[in-house]
Amino acid sequence: MVRNMSLTKVPMPEQDPNIRNKNFLEVTTGYTPEMAIEEAKRCIQCKQKPCMKGCPVGVKIPEFIALVAKGKFEEAYQKIVETNSLPAICGRVCPQETQCEGVCIRGIKGEPVAIGRLERFVADYHMENSCEVAFKVESNGHKVAMVGSGPASLTCAGDLAKLGYEVTIFEAFHVPGGVLMYGIPEFRLPKSLVQSEINLLCKSGVDIQTNMVIGKILTIDELMEDYGFEAVFVGTGAGLPKFMGIPGENYNGVFSSNEFLTRVNLMKAYKFPDVDTPVNVGERVVVVGGGNVAMDAARSAKRLGAKDVYIVYRRSENEMPARLEEIHHAKEEGIIFKTLNNPTEILADENGWVTGIKIQKMELGEPDASGRRRPVAVEGAIEELKCETVIMAIGQSPNPLIKNTTPDIDTEFWGGIIADEKTGATSKPGVFAGGDAVTGAATVILAMGAGKQAAKAIDEYIKSK
Ligand SMILES: Cc1cc2nc3c(=O)[nH]c(=O)nc-3n(C[C@H](O)[C@H](O)[C@H](O)COP(=O)(O)OP(=O)(O)OC[C@H]3O[C@@H](n4cnc5c(N)ncnc54)[C@H](O)[C@@H]3O)c2cc1C
Known part of the structure; x- marks a missing residue:
């Protein structure tokens, strides 16, 4: 060759x-x-x-x-x-x-x-x-539950099903797939692809129960004690949005990136009026943040018809956590980058509808604990951007529901579940965890890697009982 x-x-x-x-x-x-x-x-x-x-x-x-x-x-x-x-x-x-x-x-x-x-x-x-043939292994009689249906749980479920385990996935939303379905937009990841990979898993014997919020409808203890699950994998992700704590964040027209992207992707707002989920972004949209989530929100807002879409990020483009390809695509599509700017206040009219945002010019100072140069405010340099929508995309943390309803699972001060790096084992015997619920917001492949490791560990745990 x-x-x-x-x-x-x-x-x-x-x-x-x-x-x-x-x-x-x-x-x-x-x-x-x-x-x-x-x-x-x-x-x-x-x-x-x-x-x-x-x-x-x-x-x-x-x-x-x-x-x-x-x-x-x-x-x-x-x-x-x-x-x-x-x-x-x-x-x-x-x-x-x-x-x-x-x-x-x-x-x-x-x-x-x-x-x-x-x-x-x-x-x-x-x-x-190809005509897809699902693997179907004879049951080994052991039941394992997954909480959440993102890539961590899907991978863990698939690996365990191959070993003969009877796996049930409990998902809070009405659709499985986690961020793959409700976060990453259609134009980067067509939902039909995610759906067909999930369908294959179901054909292989994995049972998916949607609209099941574990911690509300059933607890982890109930899954184990009343429903016969010998082990539980917690892959609940990091779906709790963060806000900046600046004045005006509760005005009409301010979204968390989670809510905005869920409305657009999962509820298919982009198909309005065929689908009854209108998201009216107005003419001008400001997205705060510099990661993949911010790029996805900005590019989605543009596609919904906004004329001017700004990314406001407090450091420079070099420090942006988003993938280079996403930044490149966003720029090509006409997204306006206002780097080295930090929002200080959201403005609204007398009815509480967003009219603009004040942004403070920043410059880079000495490196901080993360090793990145710290943004420092330039005195007196405040600008006002007119806009009708503000989307906060400054990060997410794990939802505290599992922590609050399963106190014997140890967690970090910021809410992440503490789990063994190699096995995903938590402080509660038989409960394993992985993906964003453990690491905080990370990547699909890291979540999958954690699901894979946990599947191996769950198999060993059940066999050793
Ligand atoms: C907008 C966006 C864009 C991204 N882009 C990329 C990218 O380009 N590349 C990349 O590698 N990563 C990307 N990521 C990150 C990546 O999607 C996540 O790291 C990954 O999905 C984490 O997988 P997970 O299985 O841990 O959790 P998730 O995918 O978050 O899935 C968790 C699931 O658990 C469910 N759940 C939560 N609590 C409960 C409960 N109590 N009971 C039942 N179910 C529950 C949730 O509804 C959700 O479906 C992006 C993230 C976002 C938000």
Whole structure:
């Protein structure tokens, strides 16, 4: 096989920015088979395989890429799902630049191999061309419950079902999938993909009970004592929004990013009037924050018809936690960046409807405890931005419901569940935890890695009883 020694990745086709900022269709449209083979040939199959060590679920990256290079796409898919049950999702939303691609040898001189794009291609190829056969293993008679249905629980459930466990997922919302369904917008992660990966899990015997808020309808103790679950995995995520505590945050037109994105994604506000969930953002929207969530909220607001959408972030662009690709896409779509600015007050009319926001100019001072340079206010430099909507996207923390109803599970002062790093075991025997509920807001692949580790530990725990 002739290697492709190009220093750059085969470009990803995408919708024109001025067209896509008015629709909710996927931004990037995916490789063709020819493009995938061409890109796969850029992998030099190095002996060290650093990419695999950079992947929290240990996908056999060089092996699947070698199969893609030979045009063996279905075999490549089977290689990936040996360790990763959600490849169509990971191929789209994983921060590959800091994981597998971040350590790729081809990245030393030029761009790394486009591992994420290839993973997505293979998963999409499989969905389009294969008749999916779900695995179904004979029951081993042991019951395990998952609380929450995000990527941590879905992964844990899938791995346990493969071992014969009878798994039930309890989800508070009416739709399973966690942030994959209610947070990440359709234009980055089509919901039909998430749904079909969940359907496969159900066909494999996993039972999903929606509208079940554990801690309200049933407690963890009741699941274990009255319903016969021998172990429980808590994957409840970090869905509690944070606010800044500035004046005006309770005015009409101020949203948490969670509420805004849930209305847009889960309640399908973008299909209004066909769907009865109107979200009227007005002409001007200010999104506060600099992470992926802020980018998603801003880009969604633009698509809902806002003329001017601002990102207000108190540090500089270099410190923004959002993926570079998301920042790049947001800028292309016309989002206006007001970096080194910090909101101080939200303004409203006499009826309490938002009319604007005051922002304080900042400059970077000495590094703080996080190692990043601390933003310091520039005296007297306050500006007013006119707007009708303000979306707060400054972070989330775990909901205290589980902590409050299961006091024998130890938690951190900020609400995160304390769980063993390798097994997910909590202070309560038989209860394991992982994903954002333990780490605070993190990533899909880290949540999946935690779900995987916990599945192994739950299997060992039940066998040792
Ligand atoms: C807008 C947005 C964009 C993001 N973009 C990216 C990205 O591009 N790449 C990336 O890797 N990560 C991204 N993330 C982060 C990523 O989605 C999360 O790290 C990941 O989903 C965490 O998975 P989880 O399974 O721990 O929890 P979640 O996905 O949060 O799922 C938890 C589930 O538990 C349910 N639940 C909570 N409490 C209860 C209860 N008491 N009883 C029953 N059910 C309950 C919730 O309803 C929810 O469905 C993003 C996050 C957001 C919010």
